[in-house]
Amino acid sequence: MAKLMDIARVVRGKNAGALQLTLDVMFEDEETYRKVRDSGVLSPRTIAPLYGVTDNEVAIIPFDVAKAIKITVPRRIRSGSPGDTDVYGAQQHVPLMQIDLPD
Amino acid sequence: MPPIKLMATTGILGYGFTEEAFNAGVAMKPDLIACDAGSSDPGPHYLGSGTAFVSRAAAKRDLELMVTAGVANGIPVMIGSAGGSGSDAQVDWTLDILREICAENDIAPKVAVIRTEQSKDLLHKKLAAGKISPLGPIGELTDKDIDDASRVVAMMGPEGYQQALNEGADVVIAGRGTDAALFAALPLMKGADPGLAWHLAKIIECGAQVVEPREGQDCVIGTIYDDHFTVEPGHPDRRCTVTRVSAHTLYENPEPYRLKEPDGTLVTDHCSFEQLEERVVKVSGSRYEPADQYTVKLEGARPVGFRTVFIAGIRDPILIDGIDDFVTSCRARIARDVGALGIEPADFTLSVHLYGKNAVMGELEPEADGPIHELGLLLDVLGRTEDISRAVLAKSRYAFLHTDFPGRMCISGNLAIPFSPSDMHVGAVYEFNVWHLMSCDDPMECVRMEWIEPEEVRSWRN
Numbered sequence: 001m002a003k004l005m006d007i008a009r010v011v012r013g014k015n016a017g018a019l020q021l022t023l024d025v026m027f028e029d030e031e032t033y034r035k036v037r038d039s040g041v042l043s044p045r046t047i048a049p050l051y052g053v054t055d056n057e058v059a060i061i062p063f064d065v066a067k068a069i070k071i072t073v074p075r076r077i078r079s080g081s082p083g084d085t086d087v088y089g090a091q092q093h094v095p096l097m098q099i100d101l102p103d
Numbered sequence: 104m105p106p107i108k109l110m111a112t113t114g115i116l117g118y119g120f121t122e123e124a125f126n127a128g129v130a131m132k133p134d135l136i137a138c139d140a141g142s143s144d145p146g147p148h149y150l151g152s153g154t155a156f157v158s159r160a161a162a163k164r165d166l167e168l169m170v171t172a173g174v175a176n177g178i179p180v181m182i183g184s185a186g187g188s189g190s191d192a193q194v195d196w197t198l199d200i201l202r203e204i205c206a207e208n209d210i211a212p213k214v215a216v217i218r219t220e221q222s223k224d225l226l227h228k229k230l231a232a233g234k235i236s237p238l239g240p241i242g243e244l245t246d247k248d249i250d251d252a253s254r255v256v257a258m259m260g261p262e263g264y265q266q267a268l269n270e271g272a273d274v275v276i277a278g279r280g281t282d283a284a285l286f287a288a289l290p291l292m293k294g295a296d297p298g299l300a301w302h303l304a305k306i307i308e309c310g311a312q313v314v315e316p317r318e319g320q321d322c323v324i325g326t327i328y329d330d331h332f333t334v335e336p337g338h339p340d341r342r343c344t345v346t347r348v349s350a351h352t353l354y355e356n357p358e359p360y361r362l363k364e365p366d367g368t369l370v371t372d373h374c375s376f377e378q379l380e381e382r383v384v385k386v387s388g389s390r391y392e393p394a395d396q397y398t399v400k401l402e403g404a405r406p407v408g409f410r411t412v413f414i415a416g417i418r419d420p421i422l423i424d425g426i427d428d429f430v431t432s433c434r435a436r437i438a439r440d441v442g443a444l445g446i447e448p449a450d451f452t453l454s455v456h457l458y459g460k461n462a463v464m465g466e467l468e469p470e471a472d473g474p475i476h477e478l479g480l481l482l483d484v485l486g487r488t489e490d491i492s493r494a495v496l497a498k499s500r501y502a503f504l505h506t507d508f509p510g511r512m513c514i515s516g517n518l519a520i521p522f523s524p525s526d527m528h529v530g531a532v533y534e535f536n537v538w539h540l541m542s543c544d545d546p547m548e549c550v551r552m553e554w555i556e557p558e559e560v561r562s563w564r565n
């Protein structure tokens with residue numbers, strides 16, 4: 001079984017402002033992108049527990065023209081507030097990399 | 104409409120660009136040379152304290168190249184979100200650099216200064232009138248939030264820039280504005296299609312994010328025509344690609360198809376991207392939906408204490424085996440020791456980060472149980488006062504260095520401390536406490552314009 005990190009070209013995370021984290025998964029080719037997009041494996045149900053949020057706080061938006069899937073979740077701690085460990089939100093993509101994909 | 108050419112020199116003033124790309128860009132005779140200096144990414148400290156996150160030397164290097172080329176070629180130069188957060192203090196910091204540049208280069212441009220830091224009086228009135236609402240997952244704004252904030256800035260739209268350009272500014276130093284407003288201002292006032300103007304602005308505001316190969320920041324040139332726009336790099340050996348340009352609307356935005364601006368929303372769902380030439384991408388089909396109400400985003404930060412930090416390495420395998428219990432016993436000892444100094448638990452927080460053991464992801468770490476042979480220890484104390492912060496950190500350092508643990512052999516010290524002095528005093532710490540939208544009756548309501556005439560600029564030489 002492949003993991004997302006084995007087939008994606010980019011898995012990245014970054015602040016979308018101080019209150020939200022946005023994660024982009026980008027693919028090299030149309031076929032892989034469509035396969036992942038249509039598989040339903042990137043769904044609020046699979047993403048929410050990875051980021052400690054509820055299903056309805058997860059927004060998942062496919063972006064065909066860039067062969068990308070965008071995932072936006074609220075930050076648990078505001079950027080730079082006491083207790084935050086990643087002010088830019090640039091290293092919070094790792095749980096996504098590990099997601100198993102159906103064959 | 105004749106084509107309008109815009110040069111974005113770099114993603115953030117002070118992040119740099121190559122002179123090769125810049126000179127090639129200037130040779131294309133752009134109608135504007137501009138750069139946004141702002142980002143909230145580096146966190147609340149910079150807005151809270153009114154200081155820059157780039158060095159003065161780096162900001163001066165970029166600004167000097169831009170301003171001298173702009174003056175020599177009669178091209179207006181604009182800097183948005185000056186100093187990083189666009190507060191009055193950061194605008195003044197940028198003006199001070201400009202003053203030095205003008206004096207050293209013997210130039211006297213007409214300078215427009217646009218301020219967008221908001222007065223507390225106005226914010227209280229707006230709040231009372233129900234004109235301020237949350238932007239994203241944050242509570243309703245309160246009068247206390249306004250009072251607590253050390254600074255609140257409004258992200259202005261293009262109107263302030265347009266007034267400056269209309270009245271003949273050679274150089275514009277502006278407070279906080281949306282990244283895209285800086286670049287949309289000129290094409291919009293010359294009658295360009297709003298969808299194309301805003302989309303082009305959004306794509307070039309981050310500089311070389313849309314350029315391959317990715318070798319740091321550099322200049323990007325956008326040209327807007329009646330029914331499309333093009334994007335190309337300044338650097339002759341680099342290129343813009345459909346992949347990079349189309350992906351850029353994803354970057355740092357919560358959604359890719361709809362990008363909100365003060366007076367409307369850029370909609371990109373029916374855009375087409377085409378590789379026009381090897382280095383040039385053509386974009387068309389962007390739309391702009393005007394909003395019923397003009398709104399500006401407010402950003403504010405309040406002080407939350409003073410930080411002192413300490414970094415050390417832990418290599419002892421027995422200590423690493425029992426590290427969680429060790430941290431617990433150190434915390435108990437620190438509470439006792441600082442209590443003896445009269446410092447209450449409510450006066451400080453102590454965060455212990457063990458790099459090598461889930462310090463980045465915390466409880467969300469998917470691989471929490473890997474083997475560890477070395478740990479990086481970061482102690483982070485946030486104290487109500489500078490004295491408390493220093494005292495708690497010093498006691499904490501001692502506790503981690505000398506607290507006993509089961510099976511301990513390294514009885515002369517638990518830590519590898521890399522520096523002397525070991526304790527780093529970070530100073531005041533802030534948090535974002537205003538992240539809201541404010542309705543405006545007039546776009547210029549949140550903007551203050553000032554002018555510095557060439558005669559005054561000339562006097563800077565003395």
